[in-house]
Each structure stands twice: as C-alpha cells, then as structure tokens.
Amino acid sequence: MIYDEPRFRPGGDRFIEMELGDELNFDLNFLVHALTARVREARLDGIVELLPNMASIVISYAPERIGYDDVLREIGALHGSLGSLEDVELPSPLYTFPVLYFDHLTRACWEDYCARIGEKEYDPDLMVRLNALESRAQLARIHSGTEYWVAALGFYPGLASLIALDPRCRLTAPKYNPPRTWTPKGTLGYGGSVTCLYPARTPGGYQIIGHSPVPVFDLEQRLRAFRDRLALLRPGDRVRFVPVGREEYDHVTAQVESGAYEHQVAAYAKFSIRAYHEWLATLDMSVRF
C-alpha cells in the first residue's frame, strides 16, 4: 500500500528513514523520486544527502544545522504540497544495452559455483521453470520485451535496480543461497522482481541470465558517456535490453575495449506518468510474448 501519511523513523543521530509505502509498485516508486526531486529543489539547510529506494527515502542531515523534528516538519510539508502526480512529466533518458543471453561468461560462473559451493540448477532453466515459460528463448523474449525503470541505485557504485514497465514482462526469481563469491562484470541478473547489470566483478545473489559488454560504471572514464560521471544511470532513467548474437557481441566488446564505443541513449526522452497509465489501460494482460 501507499501510506496516507509518510512514516519517519530515526537511523542514529544523522539519518531518518521516511517510508512512503510498503510494496513494489511503480506509482509508489515514482512518488519517491518526485518527492526526492522536490526536496533537492527546496535546498533545505542541513539536509546532506538523500537515498531514495523502492518505497522509502533515507535522509542524511546535519543535526547542528537542522533538528530531527524540523526535518520531519519540512519534508512532511513538501510531501503534502506534491499534489497529483498524473501531470508530472520527467526527463527520462532511454539507454539501450546489447545482451548476449545465456552466454559463455555467466555459464562459466554458474559452473564454478556448482563446483566450489554446491550443485544448483542452471539459472535460465530455473527461471523458465519458476515462471512457467516454454523455453529459454521465451525467457529472453520476455526479458527484452519491455522498457525498464531505474527504481533505485546503490549497494555498489553504479548498480541500478530496474523494474519492468510492461507488467506482462515481470518475472520473479529467488536469490542465491549462499551467495556467489564472484560475478563477471556486465552480467545481467534477476532477483525478486528486479533486474540489474553488475557494474563490476563483485559477489552477488541474483540469478544470472546473460551478459552485456557495455559498462555502467567506469572509474577511468574512458568512454564518452562517462565524461561527467563514474556511474551511468540515474533514478528515473530507462533501460532496454536488445538480444544480439555472438558476432555483434564481439564487435561491441572490441569497441568498448578500444574506447570508441558510444552508448546508445535517447537523451531527449521524457516520461509522462499520465501517458503511461493510459497505455497500461490498453494492454491485453492475457498476452505473453
């Protein structure tokens, strides 16, 4: 549900968690980011950082400049002043990532896990079975059949939590238990109802179903898209995955390695929540790709 009134709880002396609801819901997440943007614009003295996530915002504040009660009052008032979100239109760059589904790198990672940690069903097959799909091909079709919304960032620099905007393409996946000790950089993962691209070689818990050679995090800022940033994506951006064959995958890999690769992004794109809701109402929910 989305709460009528936000709930605030302290996190020590410098943080407050503001819960706006308690479910995975696009409208709720949109509210989180609309409020985050409003708080940033208000430039309240003493608000240090904001950490928006699925249904909540962690507020970092400087108690010597603003008191706990004043944070609640100021941000509560901004929440109350938001009005209807139907009319909000946000800039929402749309990034396209080529993906080699069921690739050699994630297969080798799964084999290594089975050999060192324990036997486990091959991740794509597990997802096909648990989501009652016909085949791996259908899994790739559904996964790449929707735009994704950057609902949150975090856990690791550049890691974006993506949720499917087409409800017919929502999948679910359990997490690894115990987690993997390593995951190849660029791996496409799925955990719960969230998909992600691993920004670096890190441990991980999501099921792994493909690989993209296009980076989302670049400390060396080699590629043009990273000129003004180390982490590519921002909340409210959108992502699309395009299945490619090995030849195209190798071509893009070489371009990334040479530093010549240009990220595919419609930087001018905007997102209208009213138009999204209108589109949702036209969908035939019985159709699966």
Added chain:
Amino acid sequence: MIEVVKAGLETGVQDFPGRYGFWEQGFPPSGPFDMWSFRLANLLVGNADDAAGLEIQFLGPTLRFESETLIALTGATMAPTLDGVPMPQWESVAVPAGAVLETGFASTGARTYLAVAGGIDTAPVLGSRSTFHMAGVGGMEGHALKDGQRLPLGDRAGAGRPGRRVRADCRPPIPAGKEWRIEVVAGPNDDWIDEAGQHMFLESAWTLQARSNRTGYRLSGPEWTFAARATDKGPEHGEHPSNILDHGYPVGAVNLCGQTPIILVNDGPSAGGFINPFTVPSAAFWKLAQSKPNDVYRFDLVSVADAQAERQRIDALCAEASLEDAG
C-alpha cells in the same frame, strides 16, 4: 614525498569527513573510521580539517620521509620509532629529511592515524581523497598502500610546531581490555523485532567476528525473534523475516542478515534488502574503529538527542583548546 618501505597490513589514505554527495549512486562516505583521533592528528601538525592522512590498521607500515616535515600519530598505540628511537604518540614531532618511521602491532586499540604537515596530496576522486578500496576509488591508486609506492605531500601552510600534545582528558578513552559499551538508537526498523527480541539485543554480549572490516562489523550472539510485520508481509519483501523491500541503509545501521547482525560502517553498502532494527550513532564510531576481533560489545539504548549531544561534545574536543605544550 613519503616512500612506503613496508605498507603494513592495510594502510589507507583518508580525509575528513569523507566522500559526500555521491551516496545515492552507491558511493559510501568512507573517511577515517575513528574521526576523533584523526582530527586531533591534523590539529597537532597545524593542518586544515580536510587534509588527508593515513589510517593504519592493526599492523603499521614503515615509511621514509624524503624531506623534513612535522608529523603526529594518534589513535591506537603502535610502538612507533623514528630512526630507531621511540617516538611519542598524541604529540607533534619534527622529522628530519631521510628519517624512517617504523610502527608495530596495535596494542591498545586497532587503528592509528598519521598526519603529516601539508597533508597527503593524492588526487581527489569525487571531491575526496578517501580510499574506498572495494571499488578502487580514491586513495593511492584506489587501494591500500603497497610496498615501494611514493606518497605526494601538500604544501605546508599551517603554523604547526613540534612539541604540541593532546591533553589526556581530550583523547578518546580507548580501553585496554576486550569489553566495550556501545551506544545504539532504536530504529529505523525496530518495529520488525518483537519486544523479547529487542530486549535480547540490549541485554546480550555480542562478539566481534574476525570477518569484519571497514564495510561491516559482524557480530555473534543469541537468536533474534520477530514482530508480526516481519512475518506477515508481501512477497516482494523476501522470504526471511529479516528481509525487507530494498531500502537505503544509514551509516551505523545494525543490519540484520538472517540471524547475523552486521554493523554497517564507513565503506558499507548504501542499500539492500535487510532490516536495520538499531543504529550505532556517529559518536560511537571511534569505539568500533578501536575494537578488535573477539572483543565483546554490550549495547546501551540512547535517544536521538543524547546521541547528538555526544557528537557535539566530541566535535568540541577536536579543537585547539585540547592541545598543550609537551612537558
């Protein structure tokens, strides 16, 4: 320049207060773990608050100073010597060109801080020189120091002089034993733990596991019990009672992963899918920084206002008035 003759166990460049403004993208604040000791070291050598220094963990480095300078070591006791002669800690010391600083194992405490006049002048990344070594950000090439590296120094601008000392009553009172009392504030997710579970957390002894570092402090102790909210919830929250829909993590959160509480510290993850029933306030971080694996924690519940007052008290001690001339 400073030549790293031996790097020690894990010695990293840090600055105060750390890396701010990029948390939303997953960059944690990093910075010195015991900011109280770190700030006093900068004061002793006449540096600005934000000058970078070294955080020396458990086993210290051997460093050679290529030109004369002024240094100070604070925090854990590490039996430092300068050209073989024992050197005082908590005191500014003149160092001649070519002198070698050797440090040993931390005896009382776990982390020692080295300030050098002018500060360590590695390249800032996202506005800070602090090392976030998990992602290779900041510090010396993104990671802890390595043997043979050379650390650049900034220009000496301050009016620091040798023979200044931190008054004994203005230093963090690092205990010699293994027992610690650590303040905690209830929340943000204390409503996921039932009354018995909250009582259990506050009444039990918790042992610091060896698998603890600047990312998280893992604790061993009794079993947790949960409130209805943790068991009666939507599937998007995850299966285990300690699972919650992904949310942001306060720095200092006591993050409950299954049955293992992990205190998230300076380099911790910014978000994830576990609850945070309690939070260690910033004023208690020096205690975490100065404790060692197998040390034992007991937690004292304090209010937000108490935690903020203690932070103010420590901030006030990180000032010139805490220094005196060494006798």
